[in-house]
Amino acid sequence: MRFLPLIWSGIWRKPGRTNLIFLQVSVAFALFGVLQGLKTGVEHVIGDARADLLLVHSSLNVLDDSLPLGLFEGIKSVPGVKVVAPVELFRAIYQNPSQKLGIVAIRPDEGWLSAFTFTIAPDYVAALRSTRTGTIIKEGLAKEYGWKIGDHIPLMTTTKQMNGSTDWAFDVVGTYTDSDVGGGTETLLINYAYFDEARFAGKGTVQHFNVAVSDPKLAVNVADEIDRRFANSANATQTDSLRELAQSQLQAIGDLNFLIRAIVSVVLLALLFATATMMMQSLRERTPELAVLKTLGFSDRAVFLLILAEAMVVFVAGAACGLALALSVFPFASKIVPGLSMPLVVVAFGVICAVLVAAISASLPAVLAARLNIATALARR
Amino acid sequence: MHFTRQFLSILLMNLSGIRQRAAQVLTIIFGVACAVGVLVSMLAMGAGARRQEVADVRADHATLITSGARYRQSNISRDEVAAILGLPGIQKGTAGEPIVVFESMVPIEGRRRVTGNRIYFPLIGITSTVTQYQQMRFTDGRMFKPGVHELIASSPCLRQFSGFEIGDRRPIHGSDWVIVGHFEQGKAQQCVVYADVDNIMSIFSRNSYSAVSVRLRSPADFVAFRDAVSANPALQLEARRESEVAEEGFKELNAILNFVSYFVGTIMAIGATLGAVNSLYAIVDSRRTELATMRAIGFSSGAIVLSVLVESILWAFPGALLGGALAWLFFNGLSASPFGFSFQLAVTPSLVVLGIVWALGMGLAGGLLPALRAARVPVATALRAT
Numbered sequence: 001m002r003f004l005p006l007i008w009s010g011i012w013r014k015p016g017r018t019n020l021i022f023l024q025v026s027v028a029f030a031l032f033g034v035l036q037g038l039k040t041g042v043e044h045v046i047g048d049a050r051a052d053l054l055l056v057h058s059s060l061n062v063l064d065d066s067l068p069l070g071l072f073e074g075i076k077s078v079p080g081v082k083v084v085a086p087v088e089l090f091r092a093i094y095q096n097p098s099q100k101l102g103i104v105a106i107r108p109d110e111g112w113l114s115a116f117t118f119t120i121a122p123d124y125v126a127a128l129r130s131t132r133t134g135t136i137i138k139e140g141l142a143k144e145y146g147w148k149i150g151d152h153i154p155l156m157t158t159t160k161q162m163n164g165s166t167d168w169a170f171d172v173v174g175t176y177t178d179s180d181v182g183g184g185t186e187t188l189l190i191n192y193a194y195f196d197e198a199r200f201a202g203k204g205t206v207q208h209f210n211v212a213v214s215d216p217k218l219a220v221n222v223a224d225e226i227d228r229r230f231a232n233s234a235n236a237t238q239t240d241s242l243r244e245l246a247q248s249q250l251q252a253i254g255d256l257n258f259l260i261r262a263i264v265s266v267v268l269l270a271l272l273f274a275t276a277t278m279m280m281q282s283l284r285e286r287t288p289e290l291a292v293l294k295t296l297g298f299s300d301r302a303v304f305l306l307i308l309a310e311a312m313v314v315f316v317a318g319a320a321c322g323l324a325l326a327l328s329v330f331p332f333a334s335k336i337v338p339g340l341s342m343p344l345v346v347v348a349f350g351v352i353c354a355v356l357v358a359a360i361s362a363s364l365p366a367v368l369a370a371r372l373n374i375a376t377a378l379a380r381r
Numbered sequence: 382m383h384f385t386r387q388f389l390s391i392l393l394m395n396l397s398g399i400r401q402r403a404a405q406v407l408t409i410i411f412g413v414a415c416a417v418g419v420l421v422s423m424l425a426m427g428a429g430a431r432r433q434e435v436a437d438v439r440a441d442h443a444t445l446i447t448s449g450a451r452y453r454q455s456n457i458s459r460d461e462v463a464a465i466l467g468l469p470g471i472q473k474g475t476a477g478e479p480i481v482v483f484e485s486m487v488p489i490e491g492r493r494r495v496t497g498n499r500i501y502f503p504l505i506g507i508t509s510t511v512t513q514y515q516q517m518r519f520t521d522g523r524m525f526k527p528g529v530h531e532l533i534a535s536s537p538c539l540r541q542f543s544g545f546e547i548g549d550r551r552p553i554h555g556s557d558w559v560i561v562g563h564f565e566q567g568k569a570q571q572c573v574v575y576a577d578v579d580n581i582m583s584i585f586s587r588n589s590y591s592a593v594s595v596r597l598r599s600p601a602d603f604v605a606f607r608d609a610v611s612a613n614p615a616l617q618l619e620a621r622r623e624s625e626v627a628e629e630g631f632k633e634l635n636a637i638l639n640f641v642s643y644f645v646g647t648i649m650a651i652g653a654t655l656g657a658v659n660s661l662y663a664i665v666d667s668r669r670t671e672l673a674t675m676r677a678i679g680f681s682s683g684a685i686v687l688s689v690l691v692e693s694i695l696w697a698f699p700g701a702l703l704g705g706a707l708a709w710l711f712f713n714g715l716s717a718s719p720f721g722f723s724f725q726l727a728v729t730p731s732l733v734v735l736g737i738v739w740a741l742g743m744g745l746a747g748g749l750l751p752a753l754r755a756a757r758v759p760v761a762t763a764l765r766a767t
Binding site: 016017020021023024027028030031035231259262263266267269270271273274277278280281 | 404405407408411412415416418419422423552645648649651652653655656658659660662663717
């Protein structure tokens with residue numbers, strides 16, 4: 001502890017130089033944070049996506065995706081399938097065209113929640129079941145528009161009702177959260193039964209089925225079996241797990257892994273080289289001072305640790321600053337990849353890298369300082 | 382003249398001290414080399430993608446698309462076929478038929494050879510005139526026969542995905558299709574699978590083609606061809622040169638790649654510049670006595686500032702060359718497939734020149750502050766310090 005002032009004054013011996021090294025470390029770790037954060041973030045997103053939750057889409061119409069509700073029993077009878085949940089999607093706007101919403105029509109049957117990534121309080125589910133025009137809204141929406149339970153929300157859509165109107169209205173009965181990355185933030189859940197009855201066209205069709213399997217290990221087999229079952233019908237299906245969907249969506253960034261790794265290594269190497277030469281330069285300039293310290297009775301070890309500690313402080317502070325910068329720009333990256341956040345493990349990894357680079361670049365000057373011969377060092381003065 | 386002589390003698394003195402300052406000089410060179418190397422390698426992706434995209438483009442090729450649609454996402458009905466075949470300026474093939482290629486694309490899935498991951502790629506139903514439209518070299522097997530379930534695959538498919546050997550059967554829409562041939566198509570690195578277009582359209586119950594391409598008698602025939610298309614009321618189509626379509630399809634990818642390259646490149650350049658500033662400060666500081674002496678005997682500050690700036694630029698230059706050379710050595714010709722495109726990175730001379738300009742910028746920016754400090758060395762204190 002009593003060495004702290006000494007370390008501090010050592011750091012600020014040449015303020016200009018220290019500031020520049022600090023900035024260099026910050027810049028390097030800002031880049032490190034963004035790139036490594038992107039790479040690890042994408043891996044996390046894929047890893048977190050559920051492999052045991054399957055989505056059954058139509059394999060024929062890529063643009064106009066729809067399947068008849070009649071496939072329900074067929075999918076349900078595939079061995080290993082636990083729950084099948086029909087899902088219909090459509091879009092709406094609230095008050096003005098910039099406020100877009102996604103509407104997810106579901107059937108709150110027994111056990112339906114296990115086929116989704118939603119978290120909903122049981123009371124809300126019960127309320128949705130008993131309120132035909134009910135809706136459970138995403139928590140973010142409740143905050144954004146100030147909606148609360150009991151509110152009646154009028155929405156404009158392009159989906160026509162039986163009475164010819166394209167305006168729909170729903171009553172808020174609860175809120176939910178979604179752990180899936182592709183789920184979108186502005187969504188609300190409604191009753192499929194009500195929606196299907198009220199809509200004018202496309203009755204009895206769904207956009208896709210969600211399927212929960214009883215054993216996650218069998219998910220691939222179940223997916224293949226579902227597709228095989230409908231392969232020769234007019235409604236051939238394409239079944240993927242949420243993880244596979246996330247993987248194919250994020251494949252593009254995965255392909256850049258090699259590049260990211262190369263750049264991060266080059267950045268750290270360049271930083272190491274630059275700071276190592278700077279520290280050697282400092283050491284040469286400080287030789288007489290260090291000799292004085294030793295004359296005063298500082299041990300070799302103390303001098304070694306002193307030099308090392310100075311480097312550590314500057315590096316860790318610089319790295320923390322750079323990583324904080326990367327964290328602050330990350331919300332922009334999450335616009336490209338929904339749900340992407342910088343995992344804290346990247347911050348930890350960054351700090352470890354900073355400590356390593358500091359240790360390597362300071363080790364040679366520190367060893368030289370420790371081995372310093374007082375007589376020769378002072379003689380040079 | 383006086384100024385030039387002063388400047389040159391200071392510069393010479395600075396450069397002659399290189400041996401004592403080798404570490405600092407190397408830091409500048411290395412830092413600049415890393416920044417330039419990364420920038421050039423990343424821009425090489427964009428350059429490679431572009432090179433590939435335009436490699437097989439021919440001036441006598443034209444494409445018909447539905448007005449406003451993108452290439453291969455058009456909607457060209459069967460009823461328009463006769464009118465299209467009758468358009469002027471179209472080259473006739475060996476059997477006297479017009480060289481017009483009708484395509485219908487459906488996405489099908491494959492699995493990656495290495496990872497086993499599922500990936501989608503285009504299955505293109507195509508007319509057999511394709512062999513005359515573009516250079517197709519069969520490396521193995523033969524062309525598909527019309528009317529049967531046969532596929533031919535480009536050789537990148539074979540490298541990247543499993544299940545594309547000759548004789549392999551692929552289930553598509555409920556029936557098995559056999560791979561009967563492998564081909565190479567110009568410089569393309571993309572996996573493409575062809576089958577008979579009528580077959581594909583009847584199976585996927587489609588009534589319109591997604592793309593129509595035409596070989597013209599000569600590039601000069603394009604104008605007449607385009608005018609004939611727009612003048613024909615039966616055709617709701619637009620004629621485009623192949624080069625325009627290629628540019629367009631590539632614009633989006635290019636924008637992403639360039640943004641990422643310049644983003645990373647700029648940050649690295651800032652880092653390298655900071656390193657250069659630090660090194661030059663150290664160099665200038667170590668020369669305080671000499672600089673003060675020169676000021677004392679009448680050298681102008683302007684000459685000192687300029688000499689440090691030039692020195693900084695001189696050290697940045699070999700860094701740029703080294704960076705460009707390393708990028709070329711490691712990345713030129715390397716295959717990459719980001720964002721679903723496959724191509725080879727191309728480190729072109731213009732990219733290296735760009736890297737050098739970039740490096741000179743770093744040298745200039747990095748040299749500015751140290752140069753000013755050098756010019757402001759207080760003569761008295763600097764001389765007394767020894």
